[in-house]
Amino acid sequence: MFELEQALIEEKINQYLRTTNLPEMEIRWAWIPFNGQWGISTSFFQLAAKTFAGEKGNVAQRATEIAQGIASAIKIPDGFSKIEALNGYLNLFFSPSIYTQRIVDEVLEKESNFGRNERLGKRVMFEFSHPNTHKAFHVGHLRSAFLGDVLSRISDAAGYDVIRANYPGDIGMHVIKWLWNYLKFHKGERPEKDITRWMGSLYAEAVKRLDENPDLENEVKETYIKWDQKDPEVVECWKETREWSLEGFKEMYAKLDIKFDKYYFNSMFEDLGKEMVDDLIARGIAQDERAEGGAVIVKLDEKLGLKDEKYRVLVVRRSDGTALYATEDLALARQKFLDYSDLERSYYVVDVRQSLHFQQVFKTLEIAGYDWATRCQHVSYELVNLPGNVVMASREGTVVLLEDLLREATARALEVVREKNPDLSEENKIEIAEAVGIGAIKFPMLSRESGKIVTFDWESALDFNGQAAPYIQYAYVRANSILKKMNSPLPESVNPGEKLTQSEIALIDLISRMPSEIQKAAKDLKPLTICNLAYELARAFNDFYTQCPVLSAEEPIRSARLRLVAAARQAIANSLALLGITAPQAM
Ligand code: ARG
Numbered sequence: 001m002f003e004l005e006q007a008l009i010e011e012k013i014n015q016y017l018r019t020t021n022l023p024e025m026e027i028r029w030a031w032i033p034f035n036g037q038w039g040i041s042t043s044f045f046q047l048a049a050k051t052f053a054g055e056k057g058n059v060a061q062r063a064t065e066i067a068q069g070i071a072s073a074i075k076i077p078d079g080f081s082k083i084e085a086l087n088g089y090l091n092l093f094f095s096p097s098i099y100t101q102r103i104v105d106e107v108l109e110k111e112s113n114f115g116r117n118e119r120l121g122k123r124v125m126f127e128f129s130h131p132n133t134h135k136a137f138h139v140g141h142l143r144s145a146f147l148g149d150v151l152s153r154i155s156d157a158a159g160y161d162v163i164r165a166n167y168p169g170d171i172g173m174h175v176i177k178w179l180w181n182y183l184k185f186h187k188g189e190r191p192e193k194d195i196t197r198w199m200g201s202l203y204a205e206a207v208k209r210l211d212e213n214p215d216l217e218n219e220v221k222e223t224y225i226k227w228d229q230k231d232p233e234v235v236e237c238w239k240e241t242r243e244w245s246l247e248g249f250k251e252m253y254a255k256l257d258i259k260f261d262k263y264y265f266n267s268m269f270e271d272l273g274k275e276m277v278d279d280l281i282a283r284g285i286a287q288d289e290r291a292e293g294g295a296v297i298v299k300l301d302e303k304l305g306l307k308d309e310k311y312r313v314l315v316v317r318r319s320d321g322t323a324l325y326a327t328e329d330l331a332l333a334r335q336k337f338l339d340y341s342d343l344e345r346s347y348y349v350v351d352v353r354q355s356l357h358f359q360q361v362f363k364t365l366e367i368a369g370y371d372w373a374t375r376c377q378h379v380s381y382e383l384v385n386l387p388g389n390v391v392m393a394s395r396e397g398t399v400v401l402l403e404d405l406l407r408e409a410t411a412r413a414l415e416v417v418r419e420k421n422p423d424l425s426e427e428n429k430i431e432i433a434e435a436v437g438i439g440a441i442k443f444p445m446l447s448r449e450s451g452k453i454v455t456f457d458w459e460s461a462l463d464f465n466g467q468a469a470p471y472i473q474y475a476y477v478r479a480n481s482i483l484k485k486m487n488s489p490l491p492e493s494v495n496p497g498e499k500l501t502q503s504e505i506a507l508i509d510l511i512s513r514m515p516s517e518i519q520k521a522a523k524d525l526k527p528l529t530i531c532n533l534a535y536e537l538a539r540a541f542n543d544f545y546t547q548c549p550v551l552s553a554e555e556p557i558r559s560a561r562l563r564l565v566a567a568a569r570q571a572i573a574n575s576l577a578l579l580g581i582t583a584p585q586a587m
Contacts, residue, residue, distance in 0.1 A: 136200020
């Protein structure tokens, strides 16, 4: 943003070095930690060391002298307010008013692109959500869905080309049980509305029947054999009913504003996985103990020569030859790199209980010599508790369905909106309530370290005054309403003058940090960083709002503040967008 001025200063520094017979240097600037003033800094220790050419000498003292020499010799260009030498460092402070003007101008020019990096030409994949077909979409899958979606948004903003992949569990014993129950008791029925709920209820029914009458397991086994032998009736029924589930998921994702570029299905990888295992056996990596009634295994620790237990033993095929979860993951990992050979990283957003599983799978692939194996990474997260400590991913029947959670969120939000803003049309109120309700569910799952359990409760999720989505959305709405009251186009770029208040400076500082915070969040894979930024922005805006009159201020302060309000509104909107949360126009 100050490239021109920086280049000028660099030229002046080198001019000074030349005239004093010192070697020229390539100047690297670092930001001075913000402390009420914005500035950059560079040090002269390396240069000072050079002047001694290997001889002994006081480097620190020489660096201090050089910095002081420069500080007193150079006349600072416009745009800077102060130059100072401090312990071998040269500090340059920007003029706050010019800095402010430039930041605000940049935000208003770039709009929704503010904070986004240029394209890096690097591709990454996030696999997330992966619900099971023929089951309800319960809230247990929610944290993965939100984390994966938001990590994708953040990486995209940070400059990566992101592939968003889903891996639905469309086969396995749960599907066989469902098919058995359907063919025996519900043949010909189809879901009318609320597909996912209906699919889930049929599954729950199957489980219940089998609980009550374990003898029925034989029939399930028969269905499995039919499936395995590709019996046309079972396979057709599977194909059709699987589509129903996928249709239901699509509706759900649309509501949650989550998109996918690529679907990998569990069922695609049974045979491919088995082939890979055969190859592992042939190459002596996996051990086939089926003749002795065992399974096919990879003794990872032994292969790696580890004395302590670390990776243990991975079972890659059951004793009866069937594929396991791990068998399929071997083939899935490979498929991702066959489809996108340039993937820099292949991320798996899956809960912490599967950590060992992924370590084992990735290590096995590494031992097998797949060079991309080290580019696979498990992004783990802890579970979510509901009030009363109901683990969301519990057994069918007691799970909280996503639809129910969403419905409740919207209903609660609607109550608040009706109270706060009775004059809005009912249609408007509902629209706002949906935005607030979904935000209330998403934010708590994102605003916590992934390694910590989320305990979800309505009170803090819908808190208009705390670290919650509605608080941030409300700050956006406030900014919006000032601009609506302005009743004229936004004023042209203006220098705000030298009397910036503390609350303005704090707000501008946060806005200007957005690009680097996005980079940081992408690098650390941490949506929490963006949650914090969004919240801090909202808080700083609210401070500003209560302390600084805008519409009634004198010119040019009025114009400058209006532009600051617009920039803050944009920054809050952009941070909410990164979190997949809608910024409503009113509340
Ligand atoms: N469907 C699996 C489950 O419900 C999660 C899949 C995770 N992804 C993977 N590549 N294994 O546990």
